[in-house]
Amino acid sequence: MSEELDLVRQGIDEVDKELVTLLKRRLQLVAKVGEIKSRLGIPVYAPDREQDMLAKRRNEARKHGISPQLIEDVLRRIMRESYSSERDAGFKCVNPAARNIVVIGGNGQLGSIFVRLFRLSGYTVDVLSRRNWEQDAERMLSNPSMVVVCVPIDVTLETIDKLEHLPEDCILTDFTSVKVKPVERMMKVHRGPVMGLHPMFGPDIASIAKQVVVCCEGRMQDQCEWVLSQMKIWGARIEKVTAVEHDRAMSFIQALRHFTTYVYGYYLEKYKVDLDTLVQLSSPIYRLELMLVGRLFAQDPSLYADIILSSERNIENIAAYKDCIAEQVDMIKCYNRENFIREFLAVREYFGEYAGQFLKESKQLLDQARDSIVHQTL
């Protein structure tokens, strides 16, 4: 096209080759950090050190007249790579005296992540499922240090009921996405340490680093703390709330949100809206929203059925939302512009500083989305 253009492009190619070798060197050094940290039992994810490091880099970028945000974004991306490549390195074991850990449902998608992480940390992990229960349960459950119930929500309580004869110092915990009933039942069945956990992620995560695990204390929490310390070493963020607070929040975070996402997809399907046109004409934000809807339907329907139907509270919550929709549809049917604006401003008030914060964050994320999203229709 132009010799001049070709020449500059050759220059870019050379820079990019240097970039590849530089990235490689950085990943190797970070792997070394991971190895040392693991040996010393220091958590993988160190938010403060990360913030310090990024602040320094932003300053250097400024001095060179390039955008601080650019260097931060690039470094964050490289750091994410490091977290996920750290997975196979093994982790420091915070409780080497522990006897075996039994994960009931450890063959499942979520369970197997934890089985792997506990094993990488040097624990002896036994996996129980329906298939090997009769054969292995008695032996495995004879003297474990911890039992994790990680089974579908509709069989959680009956599974807990089978755990009456655990040793008194054994920690009993579950990974169910509701917490009041399982924790209650574990307290009833077992006399030792009890703690309800809810890992807030699906089986498709690249790394547990920075993922949230909600913890609802049951009994003898001090004896359970080593498990949380171990998870922090893996990089998890532990959030403690009561079981009641947890279930109330999840009724919004999971049940209502999954339901509205489901209904939106159902509606598009019912009216056979042309997806190709929607994709073709989407702004990045609608494309993102459509993506969040579509991704639901690539996943397991029974998981969503279980979450939505897991409590009366969820159904009531969703029904109240339905009434809200009906009320607001009546408003817009009257083309009541002023009312809409008044309600809108009340909601803005409620969101407070979050509204601006979310706008700022989403700008950045939408830019990223625009970079990477496939706009071609399939």
Add this chain to the structure above:
Amino acid sequence: MSEELDLVRQGIDEVDKELVTLLKRRLQLVAKVGEIKSRLGIPVYAPDREQDMLAKRRNEARKHGISPQLIEDVLRRIMRESYSSERDAGFKCVNPAARNIVVIGGNGQLGSIFVRLFRLSGYTVDVLSRRNWEQDAERMLSNPSMVVVCVPIDVTLETIDKLEHLPEDCILTDFTSVKVKPVERMMKVHRGPVMGLHPMFGPDIASIAKQVVVCCEGRMQDQCEWVLSQMKIWGARIEKVTAVEHDRAMSFIQALRHFTTYVYGYYLEKYKVDLDTLVQLSSPIYRLELMLVGRLFAQDPSLYADIILSSERNIENIAAYKDCIAEQVDMIKCYNRENFIREFLAVREYFGEYAGQFLKESKQLLDQARDSIVHQTL
């Protein structure tokens, strides 16, 4: 903490310094490419060349044993920076013979982006608003090559009505987010070339590169094509559909989606749900969804009122959605798990390959979100 750790971290610091200078060099080279391109009138955004280049880099990464996705993500981020820094460089003018361009509403947030871009491309641009109409309209509108109507949706038609006496070769276009009525009205008022445009982005974009502009042809499209060529040079992606198709799609992409987002926020506010707890316990995906809800309320309510209330079709669409919600709430009230799963699978069928594609894309995006999102409560 450990000398060994400090030593490796020093190594990382050095690599990062090299990274900053390398980024700087790359940005300078790309700026040179932009300059040459602009001189030769080659579009800023070259999807094919971009794909080729990325494929090569992925290969090189593979050879070095590092993740191809890592190098692609890093390069995409750097390229985005290049697009936005290209903004001030000026653009090749595809129609140097053009007389003045009048942007009615060119002081507005969206209008001013285009005023700037046209000026950066060497056109003479006049801005008309309510304030200077009486004083300047006659002169500015006496012999323009193009008039752009970029005013709020509720005054679009009356503004078009004032444009009866444009020269016959003048292009008349509008940027309204509905297209059937404005295009119809422009065809009636003006006898020359007419084209409806809908830039699918807000005023907060960093660059127009890769942004979508929908084009609905009106009359004498061949005479309008230079405007689209000019926008492609800026980097925009032009999508042509009929005005009817446009409005039908926007009823979903904009009206219904904005409404459901609005109602979700309204619902949280009505029940005074504790936002801090939601933020604290959010998984990345819910945090993302909450962000997409909250960001709406940081923006102009009248904009959303206008979009939602802009047509009867929108209201009907939203009312039909409400009926869908009611129907599905009745289903879950009966705890009808099988029904839910059946409907779910039908929607999956409808999404077809998009479901898997969206899941794959969202995984990547959620990882990015997890990197950059602020988890601290405010």
